[in-house]
Amino acid sequence: xxxxxxxxxxxxKRIFHYYWLEAKKYKWSLLFMFIVYGAGDVLSxxxxxxxxxxxxxxxxxxxxSADLSGSLFHxxxxxxxxxxxxxxxxxxxxxxxVYFEAxxxxxIHNSTFLRLMNHSYRFxxxxxxxxxxxxAKRFASSFERITDVxxxxxxxxxxxxxxxxxxxxxxxxxVGLLLLVWVIVYIFIxxxxxxxxxxxxxxxxxxxxxxxARLTDAITNSLNIKIFSGKNREDELFKxxxxxxxxxxxxxxxxxxxxxxxxxxLMATLQVSALYLMISLWxxxxxxxxxxVLVQIYMLGVFDQLWGLxxxxxxxxxxxxxxxxxxxxxxxxxxxxDAREPEECxxxxxxxxxxxxxxxxxxGHKVFKDFNFxxxxxxxxxxxxxxxxxKTTIVKMLLRFGDVKxxxxxxxxxxxxxxxxxDLRDKISYxxxxxxxxxxxxxxxxxxxxxEAREEEIIDAARKAHAxxxxxxxxxxxxxxxxxxxxxxxxxxxxxxxxxxxxxKHAPILLLDEATSALDSISESYIQDAFAELMKGKTxxxxxxxxxxxxxxxxxxxxxxxxxxxxxxxxELLKKKGLYANLWDRQTGGFLK
Numbered sequence: 001x002x003x004x005x006x007x008x009x010x011x012x013k014r015i016f017h018y019y020w021l022e023a024k025k026y027k028w029s030l031l032f033m034f035i036v037y038g039a040g041d042v043l044s045x046x047x048x049x050x051x052x053x054x055x056x057x058x059x060x061x062x063x064x065s066a067d068l069s070g071s072l073f074h075x076x077x078x079x080x081x082x083x084x085x086x087x088x089x090x091x092x093x094x095x096x097x098v099y100f101e102a103x104x105x106x107x108i109h110n111s112t113f114l115r116l117m118n119h120s121y122r123f124x125x126x127x128x129x130x131x132x133x134x135x136a137k138r139f140a141s142s143f144e145r146i147t148d149v150x151x152x153x154x155x156x157x158x159x160x161x162x163x164x165x166x167x168x169x170x171x172x173x174x175v176g177l178l179l180l181v182w183v184i185v186y187i188f189i190x191x192x193x194x195x196x197x198x199x200x201x202x203x204x205x206x207x208x209x210x211x212x213a214r215l216t217d218a219i220t221n222s223l224n225i226k227i228f229s230g231k232n233r234e235d236e237l238f239k240x241x242x243x244x245x246x247x248x249x250x251x252x253x254x255x256x257x258x259x260x261x262x263x264x265x266l267m268a269t270l271q272v273s274a275l276y277l278m279i280s281l282w283x284x285x286x287x288x289x290x291x292x293v294l295v296q297i298y299m300l301g302v303f304d305q306l307w308g309l310x311x312x313x314x315x316x317x318x319x320x321x322x323x324x325x326x327x328x329x330x331x332x333x334x335x336x337x338d339a340r341e342p343e344e345c346x347x348x349x350x351x352x353x354x355x356x357x358x359x360x361x362x363x364g365h366k367v368f369k370d371f372n373f374x375x376x377x378x379x380x381x382x383x384x385x386x387x388x389x390x391k392t393t394i395v396k397m398l399l400r401f402g403d404v405k406x407x408x409x410x411x412x413x414x415x416x417x418x419x420x421x422x423d424l425r426d427k428i429s430y431x432x433x434x435x436x437x438x439x440x441x442x443x444x445x446x447x448x449x450x451x452e453a454r455e456e457e458i459i460d461a462a463r464k465a466h467a468x469x470x471x472x473x474x475x476x477x478x479x480x481x482x483x484x485x486x487x488x489x490x491x492x493x494x495x496x497x498x499x500x501x502x503x504x505k506h507a508p509i510l511l512l513d514e515a516t517s518a519l520d521s522i523s524e525s526y527i528q529d530a531f532a533e534l535m536k537g538k539t540x541x542x543x544x545x546x547x548x549x550x551x552x553x554x555x556x557x558x559x560x561x562x563x564x565x566x567x568x569x570x571x572e573l574l575k576k577k578g579l580y581a582n583l584w585d586r587q588t589g590g591f592l593k
Contacts, residue, residue: 012320014327014331015320015323015324015327018327018330019104019108019143019146021111022104022107022108022111023100023104025103025104025107026099026100026103026104029096029099029100030100032096033093033096033097033100033151034151034155036089036090036092036093036096037089037090037093037151037152037155037156037159038155038159039086039089040085040086040087040089040090040093041086041156041159041160041163042159042163043082043085043086043089044082044083044086044090045160045163045164045301046160046163046164046167047082048079048082048083048086049293049294049297049298049301050167050294051075051078051079051082052290052293052294052297053290053291053293053294054075054290055072055075055290056288056289056290056293057288057289057290057291058071058072058075059072097147097148097151097152100147101143101144101147104143104147105140105141105143105144108139108140108143109136109140112136112139112140112326113136115329115330116132116136116329118334119329119332119334119335120334120335120336120401120402121396121401121402122335122361122401122402123332123334123335129216131209131210131212131213131216132329133212133216134208134209134212135209135325135326135329136326138205138322138323138325138326139322139323139325139326139327141322142319142320142322142323143323145315145316145319146316146319146320146323149312149313149315149316149319150316153305153308153309153312154309154312156305157305157306157308157309160301160302160305161183161302161305164179164298164301164302165179165180167294167298168295168298171287171291171294172281172287172291172295174277174281175274175277175278175281175295178270178273178274178277179270179274179299179302182266182269182270182273183302183306185266186263186266186267186270186306187306189262189263189266190259190263190309190313191313193255193258193259193262194259194313194314194316194317195317196255197252197255197256197259197314197317198317198320198321200248200251200252200255201252201317201318201320201321201322202321202324203248203251203252204245204248204249204251204252204318204321205318205321205322205324205325206248206325207241207244207245207248207249208245208249208322209325210241210244210245211238211241211242211245214237214238214241215238218234218238252318256314259314260311263306263307267303267306267307270299270303271299271303274295274299278292278295278296335403336400336401336402336403336421338419338420338421339417339418339419339420342418342419342420342423343414343418343419344419345414345419345420345423345424345426345427346412346413346414347411347412347414347419347423347424347427347508347509348412348508349377349378349412349508349539350375350377350378350411350412350427350508350509350538350539351374351375351376351377351411351412351413351539352373352374352375352398352409352410352411352509352539352541353373353374353375353408353409353410353411353413354371354372354373354374354394354397354407354408354409354410355372355407355408355409355410356370356371356372356406356407356408357370357371357372357397357404357406357407357408357409358370358371358404358405358406358407359371359393359397359402359404359405360405361402366562367390367393367562368390368393368562369562370407371407371562371563373394373557373564375539375541376539377412377539378537378538378539379539379540379554379555380535380540380542380553380554380555381540381541381542381553381554381555381556381557382542382543382544382549382550382553382555382556382557383541383542383543383544383550383556383557383559384543384544384545384547384550384556384557384558384559384580384583385558385559385560385579386560388561389559389560389561389562390559390561390562391513391543391559392433392513392543394541395430395511395513395541395543397409398411398416398428398509398511398541399424399425399428399430399511400416400417400421400424400425403417404417411424411427411509426507427507427508427509428507428509428510428511429449429502429503429505429507429509429510429511429538430502430510430511430512430513431495431498431499431501431502431511431512431513432498432513432514433513433514433543435486435494435495435497435498436485436486437482437485437486437489437494437497437498438482439481439482439483439484439485440481440482441476441478441479441480441481441482442471442474442477442478442479442480442482442497443455443458443478443479445482445486445497445501446458446461446462446478446497446500446501446504447501447504448501449501449502449504449505450504450505450506453504457504458478458500458504459478461500461501461503461504462478462496462497462500464500464503464533464534465496465497465499465500465503466496467493467496467497467499467500470493470496482494482497502534503534507538508537508538508539509538509539509540509541510534510535510538510539510540510541511540511541512531512540512541512542512543512544513543514543514544514545514546528549532552540553546587547580547583547584547587548587550570551570552570553569553570554569555567555568555569556568556569556570556573556580558573558578558579558580560579565578565579566578566579566580
């Protein structure tokens with residue numbers, strides 16, 4: 001395949017590498033498939049015409065006789081055996097290719113899922129989910145098309161051409177030489193066209209992904225479009241990407257049509273040249289009538305194979321172009337990785353230390369510099385401050401949604417970068433500001449944090465989160481499906497489900513990021529009681545703009561531009577009349593004085 005990789009835009013080897021990682025698990029079925037298909041191709045397209053040549057030579061210039069009929073029936077019997085044999089071989093190959101492709105596609109789906117899940121939270125924040133889904137599906141479907149081309153077109157053509165050349169060079173060397181030269185020219189011109197068309201296929205695939213991304217973005221934000229009367233605006237934006245996709249698609253297709261025109265001209269040239277040569281040789285008595293028939297059958301078979309090969313190579317490179325986008329993602333090194341030799345997780349008490357930590361989201365955009373912060377085991381901490389002060393970033397560092405640039409984050413004296421991410425997060429219960437639910441039942445969503453939870457434990461957690469009442473009011477109760485991202489529930493209902501999910505997880509550390517922001521005051525008062533129960537014996541960090549949420553914390557830490565500017569309990573901070581007191585006054589009506 002080296003000739004297909006003439007530059008970095010033709011990543012055949014790289015894509016085939018990812019496919020082979022899964023295909024090699026079924027390499028014996030692949031090998032057997034090549035063998036039976038190849039044997040069937042030889043019998044049907046090489047041996048079969050030789051038998052017809054024998055028939056024509058037997059009856060040409062002869063009169064019917066007993067000896068002649070016996071010879072013809074013998075050939076007919078051989079022909080029957082050959083037909084039955086290649087039919088059996090082809091059908092065996094059909095079952096093998098189904099077995100091979102179905103299994104490998106399943107493996108590709110599974111490996112693609114794992115590779116995507118290995119990427120960090122930042123990766124998914126920077127990529128449209130709909131575009132990722134489209135790329136993943138195209139990557140799997142491209143394998144099927146590529147395999148079909150390689151096996152059913154390239155392999156068949158290679159076997160058939162090899163057999164034809166062997167027979168022709170033995171029987172009619174001049175025709176064999178003519179065909180060999182023509183095939184070399186034809187294949188060279190075909191690959192020149194295909195390689196030039198590949199850049200159009202890449203542009204088409206990229207434009208198609210943009211259409212998918214724009215459509216997904218519009219559907220996800222359908223409520224915003226309606227609220228802000230943005231239908232016409234979005235319609236124009238969508239027409240823009242579909243028009244771009246139309247131009248790139250038609251350019252690729254028109255170039256493909258031009259390729260087919262050139263290939264048709266080449267085939268017509270060979271057909272006329274071969275026929276002229278065969279007539280000349282027959283008139284000289286060099287070849288028999290049966291040989292003329294044999295060559296014509298071979299020529300028609302070669303034309304059919306190479307015509308199909310030309311179109312198949314276009315499909316092959318189009319499929320490679322579609323697969324390239326996901327291969328590019330596979331090539332991206334996840335920015336958050338487990339240690340090569342991770343330590344055994346020793347987190348138990350939940351003591352947290354940030355020691356001389358530097359953190360930045362992008363180069364030059366620093367959030368923390370030489371940051372130090374300690375949370376004692378079992379301590380309840382409230383984090384407050386203006387937006388952008390670094391509150392949520394502290395949570396992200398604890399969860400390893402982002403790695404520190406310098407310094408260490410320690411839990412119970414263990415550097416969290418040295419343990420597996422899953423082991424770390426297994427020790428943390430987390431409720432984000434905007435909880436996202438699976439399109440599954442409420443029961444499954446609550447139990448997601450503890451797959452072994454019993455029914456009574458799920459219901460108990462829902463009661464404590466003040467969610468049981470609204471769940472039972474639904475027509476299917478805990479079996480109710482919540483819709484994509486939980487869209488069938490209100491914001492407050494989604495948050496209470498997320499809180500119940502956190503309650504069901506027995507972890508020593510609890511992180512709440514604006515966990516009551518979508519609740520009304522009455523629901524919040526109920527959940528504050530549940531939080532008090534939930535926080536017992538746990539190290540808890542609560543981020544809140546609504547200061548009533550953190551009023552009873554053991555310690556309140558006030559952040560401003562990545563620095564701790566105040567800390568103490570609620571009463572102490574009010575007496576300081578600093579940033580916290582100012583925020584409190586604004587929330588309790590002080591701004592009206």
